[in-house]
Amino acid sequence: MFKGIYNWIDERLDITPMWRDVADHEVPEHVNPAHHFSAFVYCFGGLTFFITVIQILSGMFLTMYYVPDIINAYASVDYLQHKVAFGGIVRAMHHWGASLVIVMMFLHTLRVFFTGSYKAPREMNWVVGMLIFFIMLGLGLTGYLLPWDNKAYFATKVTLQIAESVPYLGPYIKELLNGGEIVGAQTLTRFFAIHVFFLPGALLALLAAHFFMIRKQGISGPL
Amino acid sequence: MSNHEHHDTAHQPVHRKEMTRRQFLAYTLGGTTAFLAAGPVLPMVRFAVDPILTKKTEGTYVKVVEESKITSEPQEFKFQIHQVDGWYESDPELAAWIAKDDQGNIFALSPICKHLGCTINWNTQKDNQYFCPCHEAKYTKEGKNLRVAPNPLDEYDLKLENGFIYLGPVKPNTKV
Ligand code: HEM
Ligand code: FES
Numbered sequence: 001m002f003k004g005i006y007n008w009i010d011e012r013l014d015i016t017p018m019w020r021d022v023a024d025h026e027v028p029e030h031v032n033p034a035h036h037f038s039a040f041v042y043c044f045g046g047l048t049f050f051i052t053v054i055q056i057l058s059g060m061f062l063t064m065y066y067v068p069d070i071i072n073a074y075a076s077v078d079y080l081q082h083k084v085a086f087g088g089i090v091r092a093m094h095h096w097g098a099s100l101v102i103v104m105m106f107l108h109t110l111r112v113f114f115t116g117s118y119k120a121p122r123e124m125n126w127v128v129g130m131l132i133f134f135i136m137l138g139l140g141l142t143g144y145l146l147p148w149d150n151k152a153y154f155a156t157k158v159t160l161q162i163a164e165s166v167p168y169l170g171p172y173i174k175e176l177l178n179g180g181e182i183v184g185a186q187t188l189t190r191f192f193a194i195h196v197f198f199l200p201g202a203l204l205a206l207l208a209a210h211f212f213m214i215r216k217q218g219i220s221g222p223l
Numbered sequence: 224m225s226n227h228e229h230h231d232t233a234h235q236p237v238h239r240k241e242m243t244r245r246q247f248l249a250y251t252l253g254g255t256t257a258f259l260a261a262g263p264v265l266p267m268v269r270f271a272v273d274p275i276l277t278k279k280t281e282g283t284y285v286k287v288v289e290e291s292k293i294t295s296e297p298q299e300f301k302f303q304i305h306q307v308d309g310w311y312e313s314d315p316e317l318a319a320w321i322a323k324d325d326q327g328n329i330f331a332l333s334p335i336c337k338h339l340g341c342t343i344n345w346n347t348q349k350d351n352q353y354f355c356p357c358h359e360a361k362y363t364k365e366g367k368n369l370r371v372a373p374n375p376l377d378e379y380d381l382k383l384e385n386g387f388i389y390l391g392p393v394k395p396n397t398k399v
Contacts, residue, residue, distance in 0.1 A: 070308075070311065071311075154340065157340055158340065161339075161340070175274065175275045176272060176274070176275055178274070179274045179309075180274045180308070180309065181279070182306075182308060184308035184309065184311070185308045185310065185311050186274060186308070186309040189309075
């Protein structure tokens with residue numbers, strides 16, 4: 001039956017060449033763990049993406065209960081974690097995923113570094129990768145404030161003090177992120193907006209560029 | 224004949240600095256696009272940076288304690304300020320360590336550790352110094368940073384009126 005549906009759509013829209021172009025390639029021997037077990041290091045990029053997808057999905061579901069407001073944020077997180085079925089699991093996915101995504105990204109970067117894959121013609125993909133790295137750090141920073149507990153509050157206070165130490169621009173950067181003079185109501189709404197809309201948007205655009213370049217240039221050759 | 228001089232050049236192609244049709248259209252389209260983009264973008268940018276551009280509320284002074292209570296030994300005094308945080312207004316309690324220096328001038332220090340922001344205390348180590356329990360920063364009575372912390376303790380702006388001490392905004396230490 002699925003074949004029937006597929007053929008019906010394909011006759012009208014000719015979708016086969018599209019997905020073939022994206023997905024139908026041989027995996028070169030030197031990146032296939034079935035040939036050389038050590039090639040598992042080539043999986044870290046895909047694992048980073050996998051966890052990123054989990055972050056985006058679990059984050060979308062968290063926003064069904066979460067409220068970015070200084071009076072209610074803590075209570076809403078407490079509620080979604082302890083009263084909502086599987087709340088502990090969904091929050092834990094997001095909580096642990098946030099750290100794991102950094103670990104995977106780091107391992108992926110090590111692989112790229114030690115296989116020399118950043119060299120010509122792939123320099124631009126290294127640069128895009130670095131931008132993705134900074135976006136991830138931004139997501140970690142802005143997400144960490146959202147539960148609005150003591151740990152969140154003081155971690156953000158300290159981070160903004162670090163931002164303030166930037167020469168000349170520091171105080172402006174701090175005030176802009178603060179959304180005022182203190183870490184308060186406007187900081188929380190600001191961080192929420194940045195965490196769930198601005199940075200994920202930028203992240204998806206950069207990932208698209210990352211994958212487009214990989215597709216164009218292919219995976220780098222064996223050592 | 225004055226026309227004579229121009230005669231030779233009359234048949235040469237004229238070199239005027241002129242714009243091609245294509246360039247003209249490119250500039251027009253570019254300008255229009257920039258204008259159309261600026262329309263929605265400017266309001267959004269101004270919206271986002273509003274907190275830095277709004278006028279800061281003038282530091283108000285709060286009555287804290289009678290002048291006669293102050294000794295050369297620092298003492299902690301609590302006071303409430305009125306705080307406007309976006310759409311929330313509250314009256315959080317702040318603390319100040321107030322003392323007289325050797326010349327008898329009264330000064331008030333902020334209890335927020337300049338290392339990473341924990342709360343300091345006077346003389347808990349029996350050495351007549353401020354001490355921070357978090358990473359063991361120490362400060363002199365005037366707030367000079369002796370260890371761990373990179374800067375001296377902040378100071379409150381202070382006014383004396385009718386025998387009362389009024390505290391204002393926090394500023395960098397002026398005693399050390
Ligand atoms: C790769 C992307 C992301 C990273 C690294 C990340 C990181 C984080 C971190 C570290 C926290 C604090 C968690 C805790 O204290 O337990 C958090 C909370 C949160 N995030 Fe994300 N996040 C990402 C994507 C998203 C997306 C796409 C959304 C929504 C569309 C989202 C929505 C939320 C919400 C609502 C919270 C508050 C609830 C809570 O603290 O459990 N996140 N995020
Ligand atoms: S915060 Fe006071 S010593 Fe670190």
